[in-house]
Amino acid sequence: MNTQELVALPPPPGGFRFLVAVSQYNSLVTDRLLSGALDTFRSFGNEVTQVSVVRVPGALELPFVASRAAASGAYDGILALGCVIRGETGHYEAVVDGVTQGLTAVNAQGAVPVVFGILTTDTLLQALDRVGGKAGHKGVEGATTLYQMARLAGAIAPDSRGGRTS
Numbered sequence: 001m002n003t004q005e006l007v008a009l010p011p012p013p014g015g016f017r018f019l020v021a022v023s024q025y026n027s028l029v030t031d032r033l034l035s036g037a038l039d040t041f042r043s044f045g046n047e048v049t050q051v052s053v054v055r056v057p058g059a060l061e062l063p064f065v066a067s068r069a070a071a072s073g074a075y076d077g078i079l080a081l082g083c084v085i086r087g088e089t090g091h092y093e094a095v096v097d098g099v100t101q102g103l104t105a106v107n108a109q110g111a112v113p114v115v116f117g118i119l120t121t122d123t124l125l126q127a128l129d130r131v132g133g134k135a136g137h138k139g140v141e142g143a144t145t146l147y148q149m150a151r152l153a154g155a156i157a158p159d160s161r162g163g164r165t166s
Contacts, residue, residue, distance in 0.1 A: 008151035015049030016076040016150050021065040023082035025058040029124070032131035033081040033117060036139030044147060059084050059095055059118055063102025070111040077150040078106075079142050081117040083127050096120050113149035117142030 018041065022034045034053065041048045052075070056065055059082035066078050080103055086092045099118055107114035119138060121127045129135040 006152070006155040008148065009154035011047040011151065012076070012154070015047050016147070017050040017074065018048060018052070018077050018079060018146060018150070019065075019069045019075045020051060020053045020079045020081060021062050021069070022053065022055055022080075023057070023059045023062060024055050026083035026085060026124075026127070029083040029119060029127045029131055030081055032128075033083070033119070033139035033142070036131065036137045037079060037081065037117070037143040040140045040143035041147075048147065058082070059099040060102075062099055062118070063106060066103055066106045066114050070106055070109065070114065073111075075112055077113045077115070077146045077153075079115045079117055079146045081139060081142065083119040083121070085124055085127060086122045092120075113146060113153055115142050115146045115149065 020034065020037055023030050038051060038053075041051050054065055054069075056062060062080040062082055066080055069075055069078050080099075082099065084092060084095050084099070096118075100116070103114055103116050103118075107116075117138060119127050119130050121130070126135075130138045
């Protein structure tokens with residue numbers, strides 16, 4: 001059997017261009033997710049040259065924005081950030097299922113990597129623990145994952161280099 005391991009390629013000339021779509025709902029948490037992600041992108045220096053941020057009302061709006069952004073060809077990857085905290089009704093399951101299925105579908109289309117940065121917790125305290133508390137920082141993890149996936153996408157399909165057309 002012949003095997004070949006793909007090695008992630010360096011960023012394209014001019015650096016990566018990313019879109020971060022962030023939910024306004026539960027902004028106490030999502031603002032911290034965004035801050036951690038932006039700090040992480042900055043740490044990559046000129047390998048990430050543009051990060052556009054778009055805010056949407058809630059988590060269920062994230063798949064729409066991700067789909068449009070992926071189809072635009074203007075970005076090398078998309079990071080979706082949100083926070084869904086369980087309440088007293090079944091609304092939690094509907095929102096979590098909808099955003100998960102929606103972002104998974106966009107990601108599976110393969111135009112560009114779409115990273116799921118949605119916190120799904122039972123309490124606000126659990127969410128805060130995941131934005132710099134005892135459970136790490138999921139905004140940092142999401143940005144790092146997007147960077148790694150964008151590099152890997154170039155190795156898998158070097159002629160297309162993600163979705164960017166220019």
